[in-house]
Amino acid sequence: MTWIININKCMRCGGCVSVCPTAALELRDNVIRDEKLCKLCGLCDQACPVDAIKVNKP
Amino acid sequence: MIDAVIVGAGPAGTCCAKKLAEAGFSVKVYEKRAEIGAPKRCGEGLSEASQNFVGKIPERCIAQRMKGARLYAPNGRYLDAILTEGGFILERKVFDKWLAEEAIKAGASVQANTFVSGLLKDSKGYYTGVKGEFMGNEFEEKARVVICATGAESPIRTQVLGVYSKVNLVDSCIQYEMTNVDMVPDMIHIYLSNILAPRGYVWVFPKGEHRANVGLGIVPQEKKPGAYMEEFFKEHPEISKGSIIEVNAGCVPVGGLVKDMVTNGFVLCGEAANHVNPIHGGGIKEAVISGQMAADVIGECLKKNDVSKTALSKYNDDWWELRGNHLKRVEKLRETLEKLSDQDLNDLVDALKPEDIIEFARGAKLSILAKVLMRKPRLVGIAMHLL
Known part of the structure; x- marks a missing residue:
C-alpha cells in the first residue's frame, strides 16, 4: 500500500486535490498528503494530467 | 474584525471583493500563488458579451480578438x-491582475503569496475567519463571513461542505x-x-x-x-x-454542480463550486457571475447582521435560477455528445449549419440539436434521447 508522487513530473496544478473525496491532499509548494485521511483510493492517480502520482492499491 | 475574507484571487474572488467593497464592506482577499494570474489555468478564451458582467476589458488584457x-x-x-x-483570447496573467486592481480601487485589500491553512470557527458553528501564512509568519484574520473562491484545487470546500469533483x-x-x-x-x-x-x-x-x-x-x-x-x-x-x-x-x-453552496458564515463561489460550462470547460464568465451574485446576497446578509446558512441560502436560490438550471441542461447536452462515435461526429459536422453551433455555444437549444441529428438517419436514436 503506497502513495508516491514524482515531484519532478508534478506541475502543481492541484488536479489531484480537486478529486480527493477525503480532503487528504493539499497543494502548497508541493502536494502534501495527510496519511490519516488518505484511503489510497487512487482517484488522484487517475486524474493526474502528467502521471506524477502512483497509488499501489492493497 | 473585517466584514469578509475571501480565499483565492481569481475572477470569482476578486469580482466578489469588488462588489462587496463597492457596497461599503471591508474585504480582504488572500491568494496562495506568488503571482496573481500565474500560472494560467485555462485556454484564456472569453466571449465579448461577458463584458456585460466583468466590465470593459482593457486592451492590455487582450492577446487576440x-x-x-x-x-x-x-x-x-x-x-x-x-x-x-x-470574443477574446486573454492574457490571464494581465487580466486577473486587472480584476484584482479593480477590487482594490473599490476599497478591497488583496495579498498574494498568502497561504490559508485553516478556518476559524466559533462555538455556535459559524465560520469566523481564516488562519494564514505570509512570508513565513502565521496570522489570523477574523471576519463576519468567509468566501471560498479557491478553484477546485483546495481541500477547504471538501472540509467544510464535503464538495469535491467526481x-x-x-x-x-x-x-x-x-x-x-x-x-x-x-x-x-x-x-x-x-x-x-x-x-x-x-x-x-x-x-x-x-x-x-x-x-x-x-x-x-x-x-x-x-x-x-x-x-x-x-x-x-x-x-x-x-x-x-x-x-x-x-x-x-465538467459537471457536478453543487446544490448547496453555503453554511453558517461560509460561501463557495466560482470553480470551487464547480461553476464551469460543462460543454466547453470555460469558467471565467461563470466565476465572475457567481462571485458577484454571492456578493449581492452576502451584502444583504451583512446589513441584516445574519450570516446564517438560512439567510445565505438565497445565493443558492439565485444562482440556480440564473445559471444552475441552464448549466444543468448544458451538462445533459455534453452527456449526449459524448455518446457520439467518430462517424457520428463526422455526420454531425456535415449536418450542422454555422448558426446551429452558435446556439450550442449558448448552450440551451437541445431541440435544435435534436433537429440537426434527425437530418442524419444514423443519429436519430441520439436525437430521440435528447427529446
Whole structure:
C-alpha cells in the first residue's frame, strides 16, 4: 500500500486535490498528503494530467 | 474584525471583493500563488458579451480578438461558426491582475503569496475567519463571513461542505503555449475526435499571428493527455513545428454542480463550486457571475447582521435560477455528445449549419440539436434521447 508522487513530473496544478473525496491532499509548494485521511483510493492517480502520482492499491 | 475574507484571487474572488467593497464592506482577499494570474489555468478564451458582467476589458488584457470558432470533425472537415459578438483570447496573467486592481480601487485589500491553512470557527458553528501564512509568519484574520473562491484545487470546500469533483466529471488537461505555429489567427480551433481526445477535445486558441494555446482535455484514465497530444502533433505538423514556451496542466470540472453552496458564515463561489460550462470547460464568465451574485446576497446578509446558512441560502436560490438550471441542461447536452462515435461526429459536422453551433455555444437549444441529428438517419436514436 503506497502513495508516491514524482515531484519532478508534478506541475502543481492541484488536479489531484480537486478529486480527493477525503480532503487528504493539499497543494502548497508541493502536494502534501495527510496519511490519516488518505484511503489510497487512487482517484488522484487517475486524474493526474502528467502521471506524477502512483497509488499501489492493497 | 473585517466584514469578509475571501480565499483565492481569481475572477470569482476578486469580482466578489469588488462588489462587496463597492457596497461599503471591508474585504480582504488572500491568494496562495506568488503571482496573481500565474500560472494560467485555462485556454484564456472569453466571449465579448461577458463584458456585460466583468466590465470593459482593457486592451492590455487582450492577446487576440476572435470572430468565431472553427469546428473540425474527426475526418478533418471543418465548419466555421462566426459569432455576432466575437470574443477574446486573454492574457490571464494581465487580466486577473486587472480584476484584482479593480477590487482594490473599490476599497478591497488583496495579498498574494498568502497561504490559508485553516478556518476559524466559533462555538455556535459559524465560520469566523481564516488562519494564514505570509512570508513565513502565521496570522489570523477574523471576519463576519468567509468566501471560498479557491478553484477546485483546495481541500477547504471538501472540509467544510464535503464538495469535491467526481473523477469522471473532470477533464484531465494539458496545455502548451506555443510560438511559431501557423493558424488562422482570428478563430478558435476545436478538434473533435474520440481517438485524439476521448470525451474532450483539442483546442488551439491563437494569441497573435504565430502564438497559440494548444490544449487537450480527456476523461481521466491511465493514458495521459500528454500522450494524446503527441498523437495530435503527428497529424498536425503546422502546430508541432512550433516551440513550447509554457506548459499548463489541470483538471477542469465538467459537471457536478453543487446544490448547496453555503453554511453558517461560509460561501463557495466560482470553480470551487464547480461553476464551469460543462460543454466547453470555460469558467471565467461563470466565476465572475457567481462571485458577484454571492456578493449581492452576502451584502444583504451583512446589513441584516445574519450570516446564517438560512439567510445565505438565497445565493443558492439565485444562482440556480440564473445559471444552475441552464448549466444543468448544458451538462445533459455534453452527456449526449459524448455518446457520439467518430462517424457520428463526422455526420454531425456535415449536418450542422454555422448558426446551429452558435446556439450550442449558448448552450440551451437541445431541440435544435435534436433537429440537426434527425437530418442524419444514423443519429436519430441520439436525437430521440435528447427529446
